[in-house]
Amino acid sequence: EYLNPAGIGRDAAQQRNVDIRTDSIRWLDDRQPAEREFLALMERLRLFINQRLLLGLFDYEAHFSRYAPGDFYRRHVDAFHQHGADSKPRRVLTSVVYLNTEWSAAHGGELLLWDHGGVELMRLQPAAGVAVFFMSDEFPHEVLPARRERLSIAGWFRRRGG
Numbered sequence: 001e002y003l004n005p006a007g008i009g010r011d012a013a014q015q016r017n018v019d020i021r022t023d024s025i026r027w028l029d030d031r032q033p034a035e036r037e038f039l040a041l042m043e044r045l046r047l048f049i050n051q052r053l054l055l056g057l058f059d060y061e062a063h064f065s066r067y068a069p070g071d072f073y074r075r076h077v078d079a080f081h082q083h084g085a086d087s088k089p090r091r092v093l094t095s096v097v098y099l100n101t102e103w104s105a106a107h108g109g110e111l112l113l114w115d116h117g118g119v120e121l122m123r124l125q126p127a128a129g130v131a132v133f134f135m136s137d138e139f140p141h142e143v144l145p146a147r148r149e150r151l152s153i154a155g156w157f158r159r160r161g162g
Helices: 033-053
Strands: 024-027 059-067 073-076 091-098 111-114 120-124 131-135 141-143 150-158
Touching (some): 033 059
Antiparallel strands (some): 024 059, 059 150, 073 141, 091 150
């Protein structure tokens, strides 16, 4: 299916800004068997996380991401804060699953995680089968420019809106 240029922001504030992000995305749904299976797996993981960590996760959303050669995503956090009485972010836990076979450091496209003080905490190559999970509002992160096509599924376990 067709991928759309990715934007930044949420709802009415969403916009395309190629100085910040240049990848393309398509939101997952349950119409395709492989997507349905992936979403069911993440639902089981959501239930497990809630049972063990008591995070109050309500649902999960995810999209395919395609980074063409040269594409990037500047440093950002994934949590959109609500403007209601409860200012907790809806996105709580970020997941990224990589789909890139035969990936090497020469291909670029690494995921960098930072602390809020600007110290690099982790640099991860997007090799097939690698998955990373982190708190959406705790870890600023970025995707360095890829030198070949880079594919992933990015997702977010969320709380109910406030």
